[in-house]
Amino acid sequence: MGRKFFVGGNWKCNGTTEVVKKIVSTLNAGELPSTDIVEVVVSPPFVFLTSVKSELRPEIQVAAQNCWVKKGGAFTGEVSAEMLVNLDVPWVILGHSERRALLHETNEFVGDKVAYALSQGLKVIACVGETLEQREAGTTMEVVAAQTKAIADKISSWDNVVLAYEPVWAIGTGKVASPAQAQEVHAGLRKWFEENISADVAATTRIIYGGSVSGSNCKELGGQPDVDGFLVGGASLKPEFIDIIKAAEVKCA
Numbered sequence: 001m002g003r004k005f006f007v008g009g010n011w012k013c014n015g016t017t018e019v020v021k022k023i024v025s026t027l028n029a030g031e032l033p034s035t036d037i038v039e040v041v042v043s044p045p046f047v048f049l050t051s052v053k054s055e056l057r058p059e060i061q062v063a064a065q066n067c068w069v070k071k072g073g074a075f076t077g078e079v080s081a082e083m084l085v086n087l088d089v090p091w092v093i094l095g096h097s098e099r100r101a102l103l104h105e106t107n108e109f110v111g112d113k114v115a116y117a118l119s120q121g122l123k124v125i126a127c128v129g130e131t132l133e134q135r136e137a138g139t140t141m142e143v144v145a146a147q148t149k150a151i152a153d154k155i156s157s158w159d160n161v162v163l164a165y166e167p168v169w170a171i172g173t174g175k176v177a178s179p180a181q182a183q184e185v186h187a188g189l190r191k192w193f194e195e196n197i198s199a200d201v202a203a204t205t206r207i208i209y210g211g212s213v214s215g216s217n218c219k220e221l222g223g224q225p226d227v228d229g230f231l232v233g234g235a236s237l238k239p240e241f242i243d244i245i246k247a248a249e250v251k252c253a
């Protein structure tokens with residue numbers, strides 16, 4: 001059995017009680033492929049995590065969008081990994097490009113966060129990706145390899161990590177990476193794993209794509225051999241998310 005398809009929905013800083021109720025009821029009513037072929041995780045803002053978790057059908061898991069870099073304490077405004085574990089939140093997204101760019105999270109800081117979250121028993125969706133300038137300068141692989149290495153340097157197992165390749169220029173822009181562009185970077189990351197970690201980690205770690213994924217482009221992207229699923233932003237707030245989850249079926253065709 002290969003890598004199980006993974007579809008994450010990153011709600012970012014969106015939603016009200018009413019909107020969240022609507023999204024949850026749409027997800028609960030949707031016809032989903034079996035959990036044998038797809039793992040689905042949605043990531044609401046912290047304040048909605050517990051209500052979403054308790055109201056959502058059990059096949060869909062939840063993720064936090066961030067957590068503190070070490071044990072909780074006097075860190076005003078932060079949420080610790082221990083708190084997420086205490087609330088039975090299994091997943092956390094770390095290193096999203098919005099946090100790297102807007103909150104100045106460095107590669108090393110993200111590596112520390114991933115290591116601490118894993119040490120507490122959380123599973124991590126770790127994000128990497130290049131800016132448009134970096135792509136145009138021809139440094140895409142260098143950038144994503146350095147971001148991945150900063151995580152690899154701090155952790156001893158990739159078992160509970162899903163790596164999300166999210167080119168910054170594709171996030172929220174409607175400019176999705178072409179299937180060939182996504183496949184090229186995913187294959188490059190898998191090769192990086194093979195050369196720097198192990199053949200086993202290269203073969204088993206899921207590498208998912210994020211950046212303007214929609215109901216209309218998901219099948220072609222998901223059909224690429226090294227694309228193991230998606231991290232979806234805008235479309236995860238819409239009924240279209242169900243169609244994106246169904247893209248898992250392309251791997252079984």
Ligand SMILES: O=C(CO)COP(=O)(O)O
Pocket residue numbers: 010096166170171172173174210211212213231232233234235
């Ligand atoms: O950042 C993303 C998911 O983490 C992608 O966002 P969009 O799907 O809105 O481009």
